[in-house]
Amino acid sequence: MLPLFWLRVALCLYGVGLLCALASLWSGRKVLTRISLPAVGLGSVFHFVSIVENAMFSGTWAPSSMHGLESLLAFVLMMFFFLIYARFGATSPGLAVFPLVFWLTFSASSYAEPTEPSAPMFVSLQWIYIHVALILIGYSALFFSFIASILYLIQERNLKSKTGMSSFWSRLPALATIDEIGFKCLIWGFPFMTLGLIAGSILAEARFGTRYFADPKILLSGLMWVVYMVLLYTRWNAGWRGRRAAYLATFAFGAALLAWAANNFSQTHRFIAP
Amino acid sequence: MTFHLIGVNHMSAPLEVRERLAVSEAQLPDAIRRLVQQPGVDEGMVLSTCNRVEVLTSIRQGADLRSFLGSYFGVSPATLNSHIYEFEQREAVRHVFRVASSLDSMVVGESQILGQVKEAYAIARGLGAVHSALEALLSRAFAVAKRVRTETAIGSSSVSIASVAVQLAEKIFGSLENRTVYLVGAGKMAELAARHLIAHGARNIIVSNRTQARAEELAESFGGRAVPFAQMYETADHADIILTSTGATEPLFRREHGERLRKERRNRPVFFIDIAVPRNVDPDMNKLDGMFVYDVDDLQSVASDNAVERRKEAERAEKIIELEVDRFTLRMKSLAVVPTILSLQEYCETIRQAEVDRIRGRLGTITAEQEAAIEAMTRGIINKLLHTPITTLKSSTDHPEAATIHEMIRRLFNLNTGKPKE
Numbered sequence: 001m002l003p004l005f006w007l008r009v010a011l012c013l014y015g016v017g018l019l020c021a022l023a024s025l026w027s028g029r030k031v032l033t034r035i036s037l038p039a040v041g042l043g044s045v046f047h048f049v050s051i052v053e054n055a056m057f058s059g060t061w062a063p064s065s066m067h068g069l070e071s072l073l074a075f076v077l078m079m080f081f082f083l084i085y086a087r088f089g090a091t092s093p094g095l096a097v098f099p100l101v102f103w104l105t106f107s108a109s110s111y112a113e114p115t116e117p118s119a120p121m122f123v124s125l126q127w128i129y130i131h132v133a134l135i136l137i138g139y140s141a142l143f144f145s146f147i148a149s150i151l152y153l154i155q156e157r158n159l160k161s162k163t164g165m166s167s168f169w170s171r172l173p174a175l176a177t178i179d180e181i182g183f184k185c186l187i188w189g190f191p192f193m194t195l196g197l198i199a200g201s202i203l204a205e206a207r208f209g210t211r212y213f214a215d216p217k218i219l220l221s222g223l224m225w226v227v228y229m230v231l232l233y234t235r236w237n238a239g240w241r242g243r244r245a246a247y248l249a250t251f252a253f254g255a256a257l258l259a260w261a262a263n264n265f266s267q268t269h270r271f272i273a274p
Numbered sequence: 275m276t277f278h279l280i281g282v283n284h285m286s287a288p289l290e291v292r293e294r295l296a297v298s299e300a301q302l303p304d305a306i307r308r309l310v311q312q313p314g315v316d317e318g319m320v321l322s323t324c325n326r327v328e329v330l331t332s333i334r335q336g337a338d339l340r341s342f343l344g345s346y347f348g349v350s351p352a353t354l355n356s357h358i359y360e361f362e363q364r365e366a367v368r369h370v371f372r373v374a375s376s377l378d379s380m381v382v383g384e385s386q387i388l389g390q391v392k393e394a395y396a397i398a399r400g401l402g403a404v405h406s407a408l409e410a411l412l413s414r415a416f417a418v419a420k421r422v423r424t425e426t427a428i429g430s431s432s433v434s435i436a437s438v439a440v441q442l443a444e445k446i447f448g449s450l451e452n453r454t455v456y457l458v459g460a461g462k463m464a465e466l467a468a469r470h471l472i473a474h475g476a477r478n479i480i481v482s483n484r485t486q487a488r489a490e491e492l493a494e495s496f497g498g499r500a501v502p503f504a505q506m507y508e509t510a511d512h513a514d515i516i517l518t519s520t521g522a523t524e525p526l527f528r529r530e531h532g533e534r535l536r537k538e539r540r541n542r543p544v545f546f547i548d549i550a551v552p553r554n555v556d557p558d559m560n561k562l563d564g565m566f567v568y569d570v571d572d573l574q575s576v577a578s579d580n581a582v583e584r585r586k587e588a589e590r591a592e593k594i595i596e597l598e599v600d601r602f603t604l605r606m607k608s609l610a611v612v613p614t615i616l617s618l619q620e621y622c623e624t625i626r627q628a629e630v631d632r633i634r635g636r637l638g639t640i641t642a643e644q645e646a647a648i649e650a651m652t653r654g655i656i657n658k659l660l661h662t663p664i665t666t667l668k669s670s671t672d673h674p675e676a677a678t679i680h681e682m683i684r685r686l687f688n689l690n691t692g693k694p695k696e
Contacts, residue, residue, distance in 0.1 A: 159445060160560055162572045163579075174448035175543060239540035242563045 006050035007071060007109040013043030014105055018098040025095060033091055040098065044078040047105070051075060062129040066263060071108035073136050074101045080140045080185075088181055090173045096147045127203055134196030141189020142228060142256050148182030149249035156242050179241060182249075186232050197225055217262040224255035275316065275407055275610070279366040280339045280358060281328030284380050287357035295347050297322040302394075303401055305346065310403045312342050317408045319398035321373075323390050325380050330370060332407040367411060368599045374415040375422040376429070377591055383428040383584050388419050410606070418598045425594060428587040432580060435573045436470040439547050442576070443471065443515055446545050446566060454478040456513030458506060459520035460485075460492045463549050467517055472496060480513065482506055484520065507531060511538040517547045518554035525556040532562045547573075607671040611680060615664055617689045622656045 017040035024033055051071065055061045063069040081097045084090060155172045172178065204218070231248045234240040240248070282292055297305050297320055309318040309329065314337030321328045329339060344354050361369050372378045376387045395412045398404045404412070423429055432438045440450070447453055455476045457464050460483040468479065479498025482505070483489035489500040501509045506526070510516055518526060527546065535544055546567040548555040553569050560567040568576075630652055634640070640648075663683055670679045684690055 155445075156563075159442070159566050162568065162576065174444060175446045176448040180448075239542060241541050241543075244563075 004050070004109060006046045006053065007105065010043045010047035010050060011102070011105045011109050013039050013046065014098065014102045017043060017094075018102050021094050021098050036094070036098075037085075037091070040078065040094075040101075041082070044075065044082070047071070047075050047078065060129065062132055065111075067108040067111050069132065069136075070104040072132070073139065074104035074108065076136045076140045077101050077104075077143065080144055084144065084181055084185075088173065088177055090177065090181060092151060092172050093144060093147045093181070096150075097144075100143070127199065131196055131199040131203060134192045134199060136196075138189050138193025138196050139256055139260070141185045141192065142224075142252060145182045145185040145189065145231075146249045146253040148178050148185065149246040152178045152182065152242060153246045182245075183235060186228075186235060190228060190232055193225060193228060197221060217259065220255065220259040220262050224252065224259045227252040227255050276333050277363050277366040277370075277407070277411060278331045278333045278337070278339065279328060279361045279369055280343065281321075281326060282357050282359070283326035283328075283378065286359055291349075291353060291357050292325075292327060294349055295322075295327040295343070296324075297327065302397055306398050306401050306403045308346060309342065312337060312339070315339075317405050318403050319394055319408060319412075321391060321394040323387070326373070326378075328373070330366070330408065330411075332405075364599060364603050367602055368595065370411060370415050371418045371595045371598060371602075372592075374419040375591060375595060376419070377422075377588055377595070382588050385423075385429050388416070392416065410609075411602070414598070414602050418595060421598070422591045422594055426587040426590045428584060428591055432577065435549075435570070435577055436467045438573050438577045438580070439467055439517075439568070440470045440474050442566075442568060442573075443476075443545055443547075444474065446543055447514060450475040452477050453514040454480065454512055455515045455517060456510060457481045457483075457492070458516060458518045458526065458554065459483060459550065460488050461519045464517055464519040465492060467547065467549065468496065471515065471517075476515070480509055482509065507534070510535060510544075513544070514542075515545045515547065516555075517549070519548075519550045520554055521550070522554055523552060526554045527559060528556040529558045529562065532559045532565050536562060536564055549573075604671065607676060608668070611667045611671065614680060614684060614689060615667060618660065618663065618683070618687055621687055621689060622660060626652045626656050 017036045020036035020039065021033070024036065054068065054071075063072050077097055078101055081094060081101075084093060151172055152175065155175050155178060158172070159175065173181075200221075201218075227248070231245075231252050234248065235245060282295055284292070287295075302320060302322070305320050306318060309315060309320065309331065314334045316332045316334060318329065318331040321330070329343065331337070331339065333339075340351070340354065340358070340360070343349070343358075344351055369378070374388055374391050376383050376385065379387050391412075395404065395408075399409075432441045443450055443453075450471060453476050455468060455471050455478070457468055457479065460481055468476075472479065479493065479496040481489045481493040481496070481498060481500050482503050483492070483500075484503055486500065486502060489503075493500040510527070510531070516527070520526065532544075541564055543564040543566060546555045546559065546565065548567060548569045551570060555567050555569070557567060557569070559565050630648060633648065634645075637644075666679065667683060670676045673679065
């Protein structure tokens with residue numbers, strides 16, 4: 001299938017980018033990022049082509065399977081990475097993002113696409129699409145904020161240990177920059193996540209009524225949203241940074257992971273098997 | 275044409291000798307003019323900084339720069355000979371590359387020297403003392419210096435306490451733009467460190483000192499404000515960087531002050547630079563989230579780590595330079611045969627033209643086709659004959675006997691006098 005072909009091309013390029021990023025981590029040379037960034041950049045172009053072709057083939061932008069969703073999330077993560085790179089010139093989040101993107105793309109491309117457009121879904125596809133897009137942006141923002149809080153912790157330890165400028169970690173962005181990345185991601189991600197959840201709830205309400213709200217997926221999503229809000233609040237109000245912020249961010253990320261995984265055991269929120 | 279470099283630097287000569295050889299900016303044009311008037315000197319430039327005085331020239335045989343230096347500066351040959359170094363060709367090229375890349379500097383990796391070399395070059399060029407050979411060498415040297423800077427981390431780490439403090443502050447706050455610096459104690463060292471921070475963008479300088487007058491004086495020189503010593507803790511709440519240097523025997527900032535600071539500043543980080551001995555900041559403060567404390571020893575150890583790191587990077591830089599020297603000398607050699615090839619072609623063309631004119635006179639009227647045929651035939655013969663010598667010349671640049679081959683061809687065709695023999 002053509003869409004899968006382009007996705008695999010993208011996967012190869014992501015692989016090259018990931019390897020170069022890891023190699024530069026290992027060797028401590030900057031030179032490799034010159035290969036890594038163009039590779040993943042080109043990869044995301046092909047990735048976009050595959051998403052467009054997939055949409056033309058199935059007649060909707062909304063992903064029709066878990067793998068389509070993985071592909072879309074990988075793409076949104078990549079766009080986030082480039083946005084942050086453009087704004088802050090920081091490449092270090094790539095060390096966490098590239099493996100995840102590679103894994104998601106790998107998973108998405110290693111399964112055969114449904115041979116026919118899947119059965120028409122029960123609610124307006126446009127609404128599903130909006131719900132999915134908003135949530136994915138929210139997830140990506142949360143993920144980047146999580147990475148930033150981990151990087152903050154590492155950089156703080158590094159500065160406190162007084163080991164100087166020669167260690168690998170000293171090449172991380174300045175503490176204030178990492179802090180700003182994390183905070184901006186939280187701030188910008190929150191409305192997307194909230195609106196995405198609201199859109200999802202409206203859809204579910206229309207289809208299942210209140211029964212839907214006892215579903216594990218919705219409960220976990222609700223938990224995630226609450227942690228997200230607490231995270232935002234403590235950061236906004238008390239200026240939490242460093243250790244405590246990292247614990248909270250890890251918790252929020254864990255909740256997001258569970259909510260994502262809940263697709264597999266949810267009764268109502270799942271893709272119709274092809 | 276030979277590259278030649280003669281000079282002294284901080285390693286070869288003590289300050290007394292460097293002083294006597296130093297050329298002031300006002301003196302420089304005169305020195306350069308006198309230099310290129312020397313017999314055998316084609317091109318020349320003079321680099322004079324506080325750590326080195328070097329004369330770089332492109333010379334023919336017979337140039338004696340050692341005695342030029344001696345007479346120009348009035349230094350005895352004995353003094354000169356014991357402190358001077360002299361390089362030719364490849365060695366001179368390497369030295370110029372190393373100097374421009376700051377590998378020959380007192381503080382390896384410092385970035386000033388490249389600017390100084392560029393300026394010296396611009397002055398010599400402005401006087402018409404630099405043409406093709408030195409131009410090729412210097413523009414390559416600038417490119418090499420850039421390459422060294424981008425491919426190694428030689429210039430990225432600081433080796434003095436004040437610059438380490440700035441570098442650390444930038445690692446914490448990103449840019450120092452609009453950050454507030456609070457000087458507690460107004461000694462010379464504190465002033466120096468503060469100047470470094472200001473040079474990197476720090477604004478809002480606050481000074482407190484036991485003697486209020488000194489605090490006011492210093493604050494004024496920075497365009498900042500002085501605050502009485504008694505208000506130290508309240509003032510500290512507004513500072514991103516706190517530089518302590520008082521003679522207090524007990525720490526001024528202890529853990530409990532840190533807790534308070536953190537609360538007041540809503541967890542925004544604070545960087546303590548403690549250059550006082552005994553220390554003004556309790557080392558325990560460093561254990562609090564968001565508090566970074568560096569004392570003199572910490573700064574010193576970062577500085578010496580950086581120095582070690584620089585040496586490692588310098589080794590990598592030397593490798594790059596070796597490669598670049600190879601490339602450059604090879605290119606110069608292949609450029610050296612170009613005039614020979616041109617005069618060889620010119621020589622043959624002159625003969626051909628003369629012979630064609632002669633035969634035309636004998637033949638009387640000939641048609642345009644016949645004339646074209648004669649042209650084509652004679653040109654063909656010349657090109658075929660010249661093919662081997664020219665390719666040999668071109669490919670011989672890397673040959674150990676390149677100079678012999680080159681000279682042989684010049685002699686065979688009598689190119690040195692420039693006139694074909696009858």
